[in-house]
Amino acid sequence: MPWVSAKSADRLVYMQIVKLPFGKRLRVESFKGDRWIEIVKIDENNYKIIEHGFNNNVYNVTENDLKRILKELFGVEFPRSHQLRIVITS
Template sequence: MPWISAKSADKLVLGQLGKLEVGKALRVESFKGDRWVEIVKEDTDSFKVVESGFKKATYERVTFKDLKMLLKRIFDDEFPRSHQLRVSVHEG
């Protein structure tokens, strides 16, 4: 899944995270690759979110329920003018 629409990115990413294996990471980045968000699945209902772009932050032990609101805020902050986002899966 290389490119996705920025408008529906949070819904598509949450869908992929539900199917992601423990220890794997999902990375969402801008076209230029200078801004990105990486979500690592630590166990069945716990995620680590690393934000690197306008802000640099790490969120530990985020539940799936809290992840929805957090990703919406991060995507709005990091990708305000983006139309397409690149998504990749790799080892966490």
Template sequence: MSKVPARSAVKTAIQMIHRLKPGTSLQILNFKRDRSVSIVRHPNGHMDVIEQGFVQQVWSVDDDTASTVLKEAIPREFPRSHELRFTVKNAHEKAE
């Protein structure tokens, strides 16, 4: 788990999703861990972007569309956060 400044969170997340291997997920959490944006890469090349917080929504996207969705979801879920927690884990592991 690493902390990333909120100003660069979108850019960091986009860079990290391109390196995700099939079967892994990237979870972005605020300090209190009550809101999150998760990206799960599937073996077929598609990803699920799961937004849990102010909005409860799931998108099934490809690499190009994922960056657009993240540019909208991250500022919406973390408007006043200064640092965000980034965690990469196996997609089958349970969340904390």
């Protein structure tokens, strides 16, 4: 899944990360690759979000907060992006 529209990326990422097995990583990158958000599924209900770009933070969130935090981070990290790259790694 190389390129997706930035407008629908938060919903697509949420659906993909919920389905991923434990320990897998999903990375969303800007076109230049200088800004990214990486989500790791720790266990059934907990996720670790690593933000690298305008802000460099690490968040530990539950599934209930995941959708809201993703939407906020996408707005901060990719405000003018039209296309985003999605990469799934182990």
